[in-house]
Amino acid sequence: MAPRLITAALALLGAAAFGAVSTAAATDATSVAAAAGPSGWMIPGLMSLTALACLTLALRLPNPRPIVLSIALLGAAWLVGIPASGGWRSLTALAGGSLLGVAELAYWSLDFRVAGTNQRTVYIRRAATVAALVGASVALALVPELDLSQIPVSGVELTVAGLLAAAALVAVAATLAWRLRPERDASESAARARPE
Amino acid sequence: MTLTASPKLGAYSALGATGFLVALVCGYPEAAVLGLPFIVAVLAGLALVERPDLRASAEIDRDRLLEGDDVHLAVTVRSTTDVPWLQMAWPVSRSLAARGGGYVLGVRLQMETPAVVESVFATTRWGVVPLPNPIVRAHDGLGFFRFEGSIDLEHTLRVYPRPETLRRALSSAETQVFSGNELSRARGDGIEFADVRPYAAGDRPRRVNWRLSTRTGQLHVNEMHPERNTDVVIFLDLFSDVRSGGQGTLDHAVRAAAALAEHYLARRDRVGVIGFGGALRWLQPDMGSTQIYRIVDTLIDSEVVLTYVWRGIEFVPPRTLPPKSLVIALTPLIDGRTVDALLDLRGRGFDLAVVEVMPEPFAVPRPSDAARLAHRIWQLERAATRLRYRRLGVPIVQWRPGEPLAGPIAEQRESRRRNRWLHV
Numbered sequence: 097m098a099p100r101l102i103t104a105a106l107a108l109l110g111a112a113a114f115g116a117v118s119t120a121a122a123t124d125a126t127s128v129a130a131a132a133g134p135s136g137w138m139i140p141g142l143m144s145l146t147a148l149a150c151l152t153l154a155l156r157l158p159n160p161r162p163i164v165l166s167i168a169l170l171g172a173a174w175l176v177g178i179p180a181s182g183g184w185r186s187l188t189a190l191a192g193g194s195l196l197g198v199a200e201l202a203y204w205s206l207d208f209r210v211a212g213t214n215q216r217t218v219y220i221r222r223a224a225t226v227a228a229l230v231g232a233s234v235a236l237a238l239v240p241e242l243d244l245s246q247i248p249v250s251g252v253e254l255t256v257a258g259l260l261a262a263a264a265l266v267a268v269a270a271t272l273a274w275r276l277r278p279e280r281d282a283s284e285s286a287a288r289a290r291p292e
Numbered sequence: 293m294t295l296t297a298s299p300k301l302g303a304y305s306a307l308g309a310t311g312f313l314v315a316l317v318c319g320y321p322e323a324a325v326l327g328l329p330f331i332v333a334v335l336a337g338l339a340l341v342e343r344p345d346l347r348a349s350a351e352i353d354r355d356r357l358l359e360g361d362d363v364h365l366a367v368t369v370r371s372t373t374d375v376p377w378l379q380m381a382w383p384v385s386r387s388l389a390a391r392g393g394g395y396v397l398g399v400r401l402q403m404e405t406p407a408v409v410e411s412v413f414a415t416t417r418w419g420v421v422p423l424p425n426p427i428v429r430a431h432d433g434l435g436f437f438r439f440e441g442s443i444d445l446e447h448t449l450r451v452y453p454r455p456e457t458l459r460r461a462l463s464s465a466e467t468q469v470f471s472g473n474e475l476s477r478a479r480g481d482g483i484e485f486a487d488v489r490p491y492a493a494g495d496r497p498r499r500v501n502w503r504l505s506t507r508t509g510q511l512h513v514n515e516m517h518p519e520r521n522t523d524v525v526i527f528l529d530l531f532s533d534v535r536s537g538g539q540g541t542l543d544h545a546v547r548a549a550a551a552l553a554e555h556y557l558a559r560r561d562r563v564g565v566i567g568f569g570g571a572l573r574w575l576q577p578d579m580g581s582t583q584i585y586r587i588v589d590t591l592i593d594s595e596v597v598l599t600y601v602w603r604g605i606e607f608v609p610p611r612t613l614p615p616k617s618l619v620i621a622l623t624p625l626i627d628g629r630t631v632d633a634l635l636d637l638r639g640r641g642f643d644l645a646v647v648e649v650m651p652e653p654f655a656v657p658r659p660s661d662a663a664r665l666a667h668r669i670w671q672l673e674r675a676a677t678r679l680r681y682r683r684l685g686v687p688i689v690q691w692r693p694g695e696p697l698a699g700p701i702a703e704q705r706e707s708r709r710r711n712r713w714l715h716v
Contacts, residue, residue: 258324
């Protein structure tokens with residue numbers, strides 16, 4: 097089985113498991129979906145099914161555009177499905193990491209649709225990168241989750257803090273992107289790799 | 293190299309931003325937690341990305357080859373930075389096809405460690421073929437950015453047409469003075485018996501026909517046909533090329549010209565080439581093994597140059613068309629300038645044979661009544677042109693590309709034998 101098919105299958109399996117967990121969690125009466133009535137658990141279920149369809153479409157076409165919709169729908173299914181009480185909220189960091197993992201596997205499958213040499217090394221390196229990224233993201237996401245579970249979830253202070261955090265993120269991203277700007281004397285020939 | 297962001301970067305940024313926005317607007321911190329990994333991934337991608345500085349060199353196993361031969365290309369790429377995934381794609385060329393469909397290859401490039409990307413291309417058409425400059429795309433480790441550029445390989449292949457083997461070709465009406473394989477109509481020293489005549493002073497005794505001399509009581513000598521060479525000029529029509537599906541009349545005409553040149557040169561004939569078109573090309577008739585290389589080098593440079601300038605045969609250097617030479621024209625009979633030039637040649641007394649490279653296989657009419665009518669009128673006009681040639685005693689045969697050339701040549705030979713009485 098081609099590695100790109102394995103990653104596609106893993107992405108689909110991951111998305112399906114994520115949707116199943118969200119749907120199962122929505123059966124709790126304290127979830128947002130439960131407010132819609134006894135059949136409220138179907139909301140995250142339908143969202144997950146749509147997400148799964150989008151992901152399948154993206155991998156089949158292949159086109160990366162539906163992936164973002166699929167991940168957004170899975171995230172929304174999680175948010176409306178998790179109960180307000182219990183240990184579910186602390187699992188959100190893990191859910192975020194899982195979503196990142198599903199997205200990475202899906203993009204990986206699309207990226208490696210070409211033949212290549214030295215592929216084993218490429219796959220191992222990419223798998224290690226994805227694992228490190230997911231691990232780091234989960235670890236980082238756990239910190240605000242632990243903190244947020246102890247503090248009120250609304251208020252002007254929190255909104256201001258959030259806006260400041262968002263502005264800081266944008267500033268960091270802009271700073272990092274600044275060093276990728278093209279050279280001032282870049283010309284047509286600069287776009288070409290130099291022959292030895 | 294040009295930097296482009298992949299759709300993944302936008303998608304992750306949008307997912308992270310949406311998570312934060314939902315958290316802020318709805319007061320739902322879990323949304324921020326869900327979006328945070330994507331923001332972390334984007335920041336990691338921005339922090340880790342490096343602009344690669346690629347250097348490349350290419351080696352090919354040979355630069356002169358025949359149509360259908362394979363050329364092995366090894367591109368050595370090195371970079372001053374790590375490139376986790378380097379894709380190399382080959383632009384589609386008219387004359388080259390990648391073996392195994394490997395138009396895109398991927399490789400991992402370690403810092404200052406050269407990576408060799410090997411490709412095999414099959415040559416599909418004769419000509420001077422510049423190797424396509426590969427397009428390279430370097431991805432960063434997380435797949436957020438792409439650096440794209442192309443590599444100047446600066447290699448050129450000379451692909452020679454694969455000639456067809458001809459057992460017999462056309463015989464010239466007149467021969468030249470050098471010895472060769474063509475039986476001259478003149479009388480002299482040779483092997484083939486021609487006639488007998490009364491003995492004259494100076495005749496060699498070994499040529500006395502003793503049987504006839506005994507019977508008549510008077511010395512008679514045998515006369516022989518000498519074996520001489522001929523001058524052959526291959527006239528290639530470069531005014532028009534009817535193409536379809538990657539093939540055209542000119543492709544086949546050049547192959548036929550190479551086959552004819554090889555055949556006549558093997559018979560010690562002098563062979564020259566005229567490429568009659570927008571850009572006039574010519575090669576004076578000569579013999580010898582090096583002439584075939586000169587001819588083929590001239591042929592593979594052949595191309596149709598569009599021009600509206602009226603050109604006649606007077607533009608051809610006179611030394612390219614020696615007297616008593618056999619002119620074999622390979623033409624699709626489409627352009628009026630070629631048609632008139634050939635008729636002019638015939639009027640000047642050249643021994644002319646026309647092989648019509650049929651354009652019909654490449655000019656299929658569209659499925660409409662008007663197109664079918666136009667196609668039919670076109671065919672009638674072509675038939676009228678053929679009739680003009682035949683009325684002037686010019687043998688003309690049709691050659692359907694893809695079929696062996698030997699068939700039309702045999703037909704042409706028979707036609708010339710029948711028309712010999714018309715020859716000036």
